[in-house]
Amino acid sequence: MTFRSDTVRVAVVGTGAIARHGHLPALAALAAEQPLEVVAACDVDAGSVAAFCREAGVPHAYTDHDLMLAERRPDLVVLCTPPRFHRDQTVAALRAGAWVWCEKPPCPSLADFDAMEAAEGAGPGPGPYAAIVFQHRFGSGARHVGRLLARGALGRPLVAHCQTTWYRDADYYAVPWRGRWDTEGGGTSMGHGIHQMDLLLDLLGPWEEIRAMAGRLVHDVETEDVSTALVRFAGGALATVVNSVLSPDEVSRVRIDCERATVELTHLYGYGNADWRITPAPGVDPEEAARWRDFGPDEPSSHLAQLRGLLADLRAGRRPRGSGPDGRKSLELVTALYKSAFTGAAVRAGDIGPGDPFHTSLHGGTPGWAPATASSPAAIPSPAAAGGTAAAREEAAR
Numbered sequence: 001m002t003f004r005s006d007t008v009r010v011a012v013v014g015t016g017a018i019a020r021h022g023h024l025p026a027l028a029a030l031a032a033e034q035p036l037e038v039v040a041a042c043d044v045d046a047g048s049v050a051a052f053c054r055e056a057g058v059p060h061a062y063t064d065h066d067l068m069l070a071e072r073r074p075d076l077v078v079l080c081t082p083p084r085f086h087r088d089q090t091v092a093a094l095r096a097g098a099w100v101w102c103e104k105p106p107c108p109s110l111a112d113f114d115a116m117e118a119a120e121g122a123g124p125g126p127g128p129y130a131a132i133v134f135q136h137r138f139g140s141g142a143r144h145v146g147r148l149l150a151r152g153a154l155g156r157p158l159v160a161h162c163q164t165t166w167y168r169d170a171d172y173y174a175v176p177w178r179g180r181w182d183t184e185g186g187g188t189s190m191g192h193g194i195h196q197m198d199l200l201l202d203l204l205g206p207w208e209e210i211r212a213m214a215g216r217l218v219h220d221v222e223t224e225d226v227s228t229a230l231v232r233f234a235g236g237a238l239a240t241v242v243n244s245v246l247s248p249d250e251v252s253r254v255r256i257d258c259e260r261a262t263v264e265l266t267h268l269y270g271y272g273n274a275d276w277r278i279t280p281a282p283g284v285d286p287e288e289a290a291r292w293r294d295f296g297p298d299e300p301s302s303h304l305a306q307l308r309g310l311l312a313d314l315r316a317g318r319r320p321r322g323s324g325p326d327g328r329k330s331l332e333l334v335t336a337l338y339k340s341a342f343t344g345a346a347v348r349a350g351d352i353g354p355g356d357p358f359h360t361s362l363h364g365g366t367p368g369w370a371p372a373t374a375s376s377p378a379a380i381p382s383p384a385a386a387g388g389t390a391a392a393r394e395e396a397a398r
């Protein structure tokens, strides 16, 4: 065992919406199954962390992350802070010997991710490791379809669609850390679309090349509110990717056309088995297709499903899914999407490394997309320049 006792001692850092509504229920459910205790919570907002501890029965509230690590020595830190803090808080927790489960998006740049990865493995045994929350990989539907694809039952994947078309209003972007590169890390591609893109990568394997466009059509933000991309996978499949916060009829969708069947997942923020559809190609034996459609017991995609696996890995001292290269891959695709959109060039996997401006920031310093500075005060283009209209912007602000 790599942790200090049979009971896994957890600290929750950042006690806002996702900590309350995603992590606490998952932690409570798992505490009923196995020795697990939430020993501390930490937030820079003293009122928030005090209320969180009171309501969840957590014994120790902190406003200082380092002090919490030193005094409580947790086995696992669940990081639910805004993305700009993910790198430093992950590194601090790993150095203190704790495993980390860090909310998506992982961190604002590949350089930040590399720093997080470099801090892994500092403990006496295997680990500690830092995994990213990518809960959509972990439902029974993704597991079943992943197995069908991996054993070639559906034939070669040929064509894919990956769609995160959501709707966010001006109030959503009124939260100070949203819509800015340095605090949110990116726009809708990074903040919302990364979930479906991560699932697509998990199902289809490595990508090879991306060509993308991005627009800031409605919201008064630094980042994009829509992006589109074409992706070629190493296995040959061609995919379209659409990410938007401008879509009143909201949907999350992953669709993969294979030689022997089309697989389609349609949901919004999470799925169950019933949200998957498998349509066989003409000529497929109906009995075989019926077996494909038997997904087994329904385990919805959720924080609970991923955390259950992470705790098993922690107890066994195994690298968890969503950590290291497996946690980096969707951040690399998103980074390449931005680089392609802002430079107009195709970007290949592995292209973005140290020395590339997109390695250290998702905007890559691109005029018109990088935050305004003293030397370029008018860096943010008008919506019209980005492809939208002033009327659309005014209407959205109302």
Ligand SMILES: NC(=O)c1ccc[n+]([C@@H]2O[C@H](COP(=O)([O-])OP(=O)(O)OC[C@H]3O[C@@H](n4cnc5c(N)ncnc54)[C@H](O)[C@@H]3O)[C@@H](O)[C@H]2O)c1
Pocket (backbone or CB within 6 Å): 013, 014, 015, 016, 017, 018, 019, 022, 042, 043, 044, 045, 048, 065, 080, 081, 082, 083, 085, 103, 104, 105, 133, 135, 191
């Ligand atoms: N996996 C998902 O489906 C999902 C859904 C929503 C949000 N998220 C992610 O979770 C993270 C938090 O989002 P949220 O919606 O809960 O935000 P939130 O604003 O509701 O909560 C963030 C909390 O972090 C606290 N905080 C800020 N800086 C801090 C610091 N330096 N140290 C400690 N605490 C600090 C804030 O006071 C706040 O209480 C983001 O990365 C977001 O993208 C993931």
